[in-house]
Amino acid sequence: MKYDVVVVGSGPAGSMTAQQVAKSGFKVALIEEHKTIGNPVHCAGLVTTRTLDHAGIDKKKIVLNQISGAIVHTPFDRQIVLGGDKEYALVIDRQKFDLLLSDSAQDLGADLMLETRVLSIEENDKGVKIAVRRKNKEMTIYSSIVIRADGSKSMISHNVDFGSMEDVILATGGEIANTSLRRDMVEVFVDSDLAPGWFGWLIPAQEGISRLGIGSSNSRISPKHLLGKLIDRHKHLRAAQFLKLQGGVIPIKVRRNFTSSKSMLAGDVAGQVKSTSGGGIYTSLLAGEIAGNVANDALKKEDISRKKLLEYEKIWKRKIGQQLLLGAALREILMKFSNHEIESFLNLFTNDEIRNVASEYGDIDFPTILFSNLFTPKIVWGGLRNLPLRLWPKLMLLLLQWQSANLLSKSSNALKC
Secondary structure (H helix, E strand, O other): OEEEEEEEOOOHHHHHHHHHHHHOOOOEEEEOOOOOOOOOOOOOOEEOHHHHHHHOOOHHHHEEEEEOEEEEEOOOOOEEEEEOOOOOEEEEOHHHHHHHHHHHHHHOOOEEEOOEEEEEEEEEOOEEEEEEEEOOEEEEEEEEEEEEOOOOOOOOEEOOOOOOOOOEEEEEEEEEEOOOOOOOEEEEEOOOOOOOOOOEEEEEOOOOEEEEEEEEOOOOOOHHHHHHHHHHHOHHHOOOOEOOOEEEEEEOOOOOOOEOOOEEEOHHHHOOOOOOOOOOHHHHHHHHHHHHHHHHHHHHOOOOOHHHHHHHHHHHHHHHHHHHHHHHHHHHHHOOOOHHHHHHHHHHHHOHHHHHHHHHHOOOOOOHHHHHHHOOHHHHHHHHHOOOHHHHHHHHHHHHHHHHHHHHHHHHHHHHO
16 A cells, blocks of 8 residues: 555644645545544643634534633632633634544545554655554555654654653543633633642533643642642532543653654644643644645655755744744743742732733733733833832843743744744
């Protein structure tokens, strides 16, 4: 069995890649290990209209709820309400989202292979040899290019070493009978003891159902244990009845390299996820689109070399690489804060001027834009006046670190692109 391109994984990155390749008339296989597309779901399903437009999916088909803001639960049990004035995000039926993307790829000519597990990938001078097990039968597929979009838990044996994930969040969550404080707002639980290196979340989905979860960067602590602590601590969660519960791994640092001479990595397996939120649908769609277009160009020009495929990395980094580098730097800075410091800094968002900036520039697809507009001399000075004197040096250090990270990300992006 021979294809021009084999795509492993039918999530957003994989299906978008297959769409681009099929659209250009090349023969492409879309391989999925599960019996159905989009199941199990490992995502809270919070996106923007921008994401749905990029995917070419009609809102009416998959949107379950509209979100106008957030309720932030601070370490010392305060509630800070942000937004509430416009649509910031949409809660979607994530399984249906994946199904619609996959259907579009098939409509364009991609071959979908369900219940097919990739056992190994071997690159050689002639192309790629892919060993698979399909419905208990082992077989070999050959292709010119392979694009792996097989997620953060990938266990595929590949004769190219892309290295291991450098930084991950262990998370657990699921659907519960609705206990949200407000149906139009997500809830975020910030506490370095309760969710080390991460946060908890509650997202109101369809009527009567919410999505509750928590994550941690500490691999020695069970996420289920932390979820139990989160529920016990917050009165409105104590009656939560789980309808579904599952765990997941969130990569929060982009791999240094995600291209070889015959292959490209896209989506979670490449670490193309926002370090500040764990969101990866929009970044995966961008990665899939770029990887597919680069594969098409390589096939047309009969130039399947690492130099040619590296165009994928260069274009991707130019489009969104700086955002992810800045997000990773921001997370590194914020992780050093104690709960007392987090409480004081979150309190700044009760200031009208800072709240207005958050309302105007808050964007879950590009979260660092908000911080770039917060870290201006005028806003910082206003923040100093509202902070305890002992935290002034911390805020100034935060500002300097942010400016340094901004300059570093720009220079790094310029060098690599």
